[in-house]
Amino acid sequence: MWPEDEDERADRLIARLREGASEAEPMSERVRRAADGAFAARGVEAPVAEVVGDSLEPDGGVRPSALRGPRYVLLRGVGVQVEVHLEITGHAGHRRIAGRVVPPGAGTVEVRSPVGAREFPVDEGGGFTAASVPRGPVRLLVSDDEGPRVVSSWLPL
């Protein structure tokens, strides 16, 4: 058993830390709208592409990026042969995503935030560029002439 004064010290520590700590607050209107948007937009009829590599993560499956270099993300379809390679740059509110869909094929990529979506063309070689993407979570819906190919899980930018 621990000596009793150990518990008293721990309690005093918590009491002191609480004095300087901020208390949890309800979410802002912005977060509430995003939560509702994510709820409304769930159930996309397309195979999911999971993040299998992210240079942001210490153990991310791809080489970690230099702190000021681009972030590289690899998405891979679950049960479908599609990969999407992303190179993410930019800061101060907006990001730029340069991507390549493999196997290649012309079509579109829809970049969805919880509160809106924008569509960008995918060229014959599978390449696309999405500019002015807002910070926060996004998901990508890649489509061709025949319909949706994959939708990514949410990826915070």
Add this chain to the structure above:
Amino acid sequence: MSDQTRDVPSSVDLVGRAAAGEHAAWCALIGRYELMVDAVVRCHGLSGQDAEDARQTVWCRLAEHLDGIRSPERIGSWIARTAHREASRQIRLARRARALETGGGLRALEPVDHRTPESEYLRAEEVRGVREAIASVGEPDRTVLALDLHRPGASAAEVADCTGLPVEEVPTVRRRARRRLLRLLRRAQGTYEAGV
């Protein structure tokens, strides 16, 4: 939950109804856990837009996984783990953004410099120590500590719901987690003892 009446829907019920598309159940579900999520995000040291982005991503993940949640009775601890993970990710995102904006380095999230008065510096160092200590312990202790510090009004039933602990074990685990934090801070910085 011992302090819930029959009028309060269970989280299992809410998950099922939200998965079926009922918006009111979704709102009730995020209303039940939003303060815990904020407490977790705060204990990682996030604030402002970084905290908001991390909170958004937690709800996006919940919406995405509603249909696939295998143990809806443990949804509280699932959300807590997701919140810890997304908060850590957001710290890395914020560090990158800060480095790009300022040309700063790895300590860009700790904007303490030589002009800071010593008391503030010590305070900032302690806050950082607490953050690192909590991040280094596993569940359920880290969520218990996040609630202990940033949601002091949480009932034992709420702590149990957010951690998957039986409600009767909450006081014991809270005592253990507090002692762990004390020991980790002592180890990290011998001078904390003086202030404790």
